[in-house]
C-alpha cells in the first residue's frame with residue numbers, strides 16, 4: 054500500500070484510525086488501478102442481505118472473467134476490490150462501476166438499489182456505492198481499524214466465508230491471529246488484472262437507453 058496515492062488532505066490515517074488510500078498509485082494518480090465495489094447497507098438492511106448481494110456480485114464478476122477480493126468493511130458492509138490496468142480516468146472507472154452496479158441491481162432488485170439520492174433509497178436495501186470510484190473518494194483499507202467500540206477491522210475474507218462471517222468478530226483482538234494463520238488473503242490481487250472494456254460497453258448501452266450518469270458527489274458518504 055506504500056505506493057498508493059494518499060488522501061488529499063491527510064498523509065496517514067483518518068481521525069478514527071481508518072487508513073484511506075486512493076484507488077490509484079503515486080506513479081499514475083489520475084488513472085485508478087483498483088475498481089472498488091462498495092456494499093453499503095441502509096440503516097435497516099440486515100447483514101444477510103449483504104451476504105446475498107456479495108454472491109450476486111461474485112456471480113457477475115465470474116461471468117466477466119474478473120477476480121474479486123472481498124473484505125468486511127469494518128462497519129456494517131463489505132468491499133470487493135478488483136485490480137484493473139491503469140488505463141482510464143476516474144470518470145470512466147466510475148461509469149464502469151455504475152454499469153456493473155446496475156447489472157447487480159437488475160439481478161437482485163429486492164436487495165439492491167443504485168438510486169442516486171439517499172432520501173429516495175429504501176433503508177432496508179443495500180446501496181451499491183459506485184461513487185467510491187470517483188476522484189478523491191476513499192474507503193478504509195484492508196486491515197485498517199475502525200473507530201468502533203470493539204475496534205473492528207476491515208478484514209479480507211475468502212468467498213466461501215461470505216455466508217458465515219460476522220464482521221463484529223474481526224477486531225484488533227482477533228485479526229492478528231487470523232492473519233498469522235491465513236496470511237494475507239488479498240496477496241494475489243496484482244496477479245488478476247481485469248480490463249473494464251466490457252463494463253464500458255454496458256455503460257454505453259445503458260446511456261443509449263436513456264440511463265443517466267449522476268454527477269460526482271462532493272462529499273463522502
Ligand SMILES: [Mn+2]
Pocket residue numbers: 091092093126130182192
Ligand atoms: Mn461503504
